[in-house]
Amino acid sequence: MAVLSIAKVGNPILRQIANPVDPASIGSRRFQEFLDDMFETMVKYEGIGLAAPQVAQSEQVVVMECEGSDGIPQTVLINPKIVFYGPTQSEMWEGCLSIDNMRGKVVRPSMVRVQAYDRQGVLQDIEANGLFAVCIQHEMDHLLGKLFIDRMTDMSTLTQLEEFDVYWKEESSTVI
């Protein structure tokens, strides 16, 4: 396993539409090792989600995991498609391993249903709420060349981490 380097905002690969994965390649050793590397990289940099373009691979692959009560099960999404958005919205502070030391509030649907291949190459249908739903949307945006700052409707909430810790940490129950 290996920790991969993270592409940062300004790297053109973060603005590209990622290519679909050939489902026949999912079981290959190369691809399985890539998934392991993505998880190792996500954990190393204390993220709860990581999309392949963030490690300079323009492929439709996302990994996620977060322990805790409002946690996220260990999840691999390959060629994901959102097939349903819930009617209610939620606002959450978001951050991104590709945008150092910044946070901003983003409003997104609070429930989604997504269809994707898992790491066994089996097509799954996942219903997600809360943090899980927000994380899915944030990571899938990376596959479209979008960043959370593109989804912010109120740029006045854009906050450096040092100021976030002073002024906003108490009010925010969840940050991704």
Ligand code: ZN
């Ligand atoms: Zn991100």
